Amino acid sequence: MDASMFKINDKNRIIYAIIFAFLLSVPLFVKNLYYMHILIVTGIWVILVISKHLILFTGIFSLGHAAFMGIGAYSSAILMMKLGWPFWVAFPLSGIVAALVSVILCSVFLRVKGLLFAVITIAFAETTRLVFTHWPGLGGAEGLTGIPAPTPIPLPWGTSISFAGKIPHYYLVLITAALAILFVGRIEKSRLGRMFSAIEENEQLVESIGVHVKGYRLLSMTIAGLLAGLAGSLYGHYHSYIAPDEFAVWTSVMIFLLCVIGGMKSLVGPVIGAIFLTFLPEIFREAKAYEPLIFAVVVLLIIFFLPGGLMSLPQRLRQGISGLKNRFEA
Amino acid sequence: MSLLKIDNLSKHFGGLRALDKINLTIEAGKLHSIIGPNGAGKTTLLCAISGLYRPTEGRVLFNGRDVTKQRVDKRVSLGITRTFQSTILFKEKTVIENIIIGSHLHTSETFVGSLLGIPTARKEKLKTEQRAVEIAESMGLADWSDKLASELPHGLQRNLGVCIGLATDPELLMLDEPVTGMNPTEIATMMELIGKIKDRGITIILVEHNMKAVMGLSDSITVLSYGEKIAEGSPAEIQNNRDVVEAYLGGDS
């Protein structure tokens, strides 16, 4: 019952506000470009895992999440490069495109459930990857290069915020991620979230009391698709290069596993998972080749010994310590 | 016009005739029991009425309206709700939360309002909680409101199932074997609570295996055996019906 430590109640709100204020001020004292880069990449992963959490919260297991990210990335890039639209139009539109694709496809896909649905999402993800690879004008298997950075924001006093450097990217990603967390967090706590959670817990019961399960699932997938698409757009315009293989099934697997590693009881878990992923290579700088191995081992260790994910570590330790105390006092 | 009319309903599963040309009429405000030995088709009939099964032939009419092709959730919004014979609950949620989910069709707490956290939405949520507490009390769960559904003793878990059904504010409540597996005291309590539900004007269909339990409360009884209706009438008539006695002795009750 100690996940309450991470719920958004009044006491925790202050803590989160402080953390956010701290993050806002990071560029003031962190000048190392590499660390900024890591933070930006983490921020994009955060948006992805948060949106994944929403669909897990609704009891849906999908391996096509990265495909929506790809759709957002490619849409955004095309809108800017081929149609010449400014980033501030392309960015939201790319999310909407991803959401639309999600609605249209999932209204059909959600006819099936469980594992079969997962298989269909695999087929969808693979098909999308192949489309990215073979559709003319998207750069083929090598990918799309030269994606422009976000259009500079004109300021009232003449100059403009240019996205040539990392700092504006950092704020863009930070604000989007914060909004995503707020948005999904509010959904999960609202009436809508209650329905999602009920569907996840007992689909048969929920249907018998008049809930149109498929409709709610569709909504969940669409919102998640929107967020994944936005993340894709940020990804593309930051790295200025995207390739089809970056949005394949294994990326969806990673996003899922990050939620598992971090813990799924609340939104804090996925965020921890995202942080884990980007800081992992840092911890094992020397042994680059062993990185996938470490990751795999961590996943297995978590599921065997810490099923609640890393976020449950404090609770587990506390239980362990009080367990030890009891042992000695008895 | 009767509340519910089943017209020549059949349900075949491949070669198996689970239900064969069933005709049934239920009047509003009554408590009607459907009994029969195991495998008679009672639950199948419930599933056909609630919408889980599409009948192979025949029609289901509710308040004069043909609902045969309607989805389950649509029928619930029309007023037909069913509960389950095994305990199917939201085990990881509290008793009150369980009932609140059940009342989703009848709350004025809007989705957007709830999402934005505006005061009206919060007021509505409180109202819904209030109503949930009342329903819990009516089924004897007042002391368990904030406990998790999984913590309820087995005997009371069925009560919660009925509460969730009541939360949908049904016109017709169908209870699937509510007292199966209960001891006589529990049966008496449950039947009393069901009686109170009937007093509130809700029409009830009771599917039960246990003939004795339903005798006292039913206005009328239908007896099924091997998918067919073999008798129908008042409790007194059914009790003295030879075919019924044979069906039960021939089965494994």
Add this chain to the structure above:
Amino acid sequence: MIAQILLNGLTTGLTYTLVALGFSLIFGVARIFNFAHGELYMLGGWGVVFLFDRLGLNYGLALIITMLIVGLIGVILDRYFYRPFRGELIAPMVIALGLQLLIAAVALVVFGDMDVSIPSPFTGMTVLGTTRISNERIAVILISILILAAVYLFTWTTKLGLAMRAVPQNQEGALLQGVNVDRISHLAFFIGASLAAASGGLLAPMLFVNVFLGPWAVFKAIIVVSLGGLGSIGGTLVAGLLIGFFEAVSYHYFGSAVSEIGGFFLIAIVLLFRPRGLFGREYV
């Protein structure tokens, strides 16, 4: 030309059937969605590379030994990784994914990231009418059929095999009759894993081997099993062959793009309208 295409389709189709059948057995009997199945296929390829090419053993012997070793690895996976979570839904899935990553990562460290080609153990061509078919292909076809026939015989005639088939139908009933679920599960993994290894080992001389083949192989298996349905060896065979033929034909006429996209697309359509698959006896 047509004959050539059909033969190509037959060859790949049969190997797909092998790996898919392995996956189907594991899922049907042990109820595990073994994402790591593709890695077992990959290990099969490496086993043959090591034993046949590096150590110079007879190809058939290399194949059999590889199948046995990988089969054992399958049992280890079940015993130490999957067994603690029998009956659960999400945990086995996570473990499967974790195992896939683990095996692929270990393989990367051990074998490196290069592609490896090995010479074919069956050189030369045979002429059938107007077509010329490489002996390698004939060997693959024959060996595949042999293995499939062996599996079929085993599951339909031996006591153990029948017990294995009983479990998915009725787990409680099987338990009552004294069937040891763990044993049967291990058996399913043993056979399933060795089938995957066989598939990898057979295709190794024809294509190449590297440590990244896992995901591709397991996708193929999933596609074939979804198309053919669970619970039917014949169904898996038909589905495997269908996919093999479809790929061969569309690759020849339309190129790789269409054949790959088309394949997935078709599967999705079939599954949406017939979730049980073409010949399935139970729902996934």
